[in-house]
Amino acid sequence: MSKFPDYYQLLSIPQTATPDEIRHAYKIQSLKTHPDRLVNATQAEKKAATERFQAVADAYYVLSDATRRREYDTIYVSRGAQGRTGEPQASANWFNTFASMFGGGVPNAGAGSSAGAPGTQPDADNVFADVFEELLRPEVQRHAPWWSWLGAICGAGLGFIIANIPGMMFGAYAGNRLGAIRDAKGKSVASVFAQLGGNQKAEILRALAAKVLGAAANSF
Known part of the structure; x- marks a missing residue:
């Protein structure tokens, strides 16, 4: 059985995190992992950063929406600690395998606004754009x-x-x-x-x- 992506681990937050804590954690992790920070990185380093940046966006997309989070938590608890992992690649595999998990859910206007059809993997750059506007708003x-x-x-x-x-x-x-x-x-x-x-x-x-x-x- 493939590993289940631990989105709480990816965002470095507890399972009891509030929506505000989830959003703040996403700001931190997305800025840490954004591939555009790595100007002189090798192709391998750039690829690894891009994968993690995408996984962090996936985590925010799922946990920032009450319905998606509730559905995710049901599987999260059933898998147990041994069945979960914070490895970025697990997120891509999981979205491909469970593409219909969020069936009936409509992407919200925030984190999921650029995700496409319900259940498809979100666009990491567009997920980041929403928070990026918020981060730079006080400056510009x-x-x-x-x-x-x-x-x-x-x-x-x-x-x-x-x-x-x-x-x-x-x-x-x-x-x-x-x-x-x-x-x-x-x-x-x-x-x-x-x-x-x-x-x-x-x-x-x-x-x-x-x-x-x-x-x-x-x-x-």
Whole structure:
């Protein structure tokens, strides 16, 4: 019998986690595992990160919806600790095997909005986009007329935390690009982010990870 994916383990949360705790855990794990952070990684490292990023998105898709979570928990308990695993590949296998498990369930407007037909594996990038908008909203969606300047300032500040002066330069440029494209086209933060270069994406993700992980550490 194939291993059952332990989504609680993948998100590093207890089975009793609240919806807010699940969402916060997803923010942390998605930023840790996002493949765009690995600019100079090998193909093998990139592939492993992509698989884990997808598995984390799967976990959030299932656990963030009350109906899907209830159906998942029924099998979770029946499998027992020995039948569960936190290995990412188990998630892909499970979605392929149990494609009809969530039959009758309609993907919600949040985590599952881009999952396709009920029971199919969610699109990890689109699952992340929803939370990414929330993460960057305080940085770029302020009441100011010039997004490019605001983005540069915010990016510089976040970049300085990561890598001092070099990080500040990268962060300022990336933040400026986010704001400039928003000024010109009025696009969402997530869609603008998708247009950035690899190094720019990596800097923004690292800065956000440091911010989220720092906030998580201070909450304990």
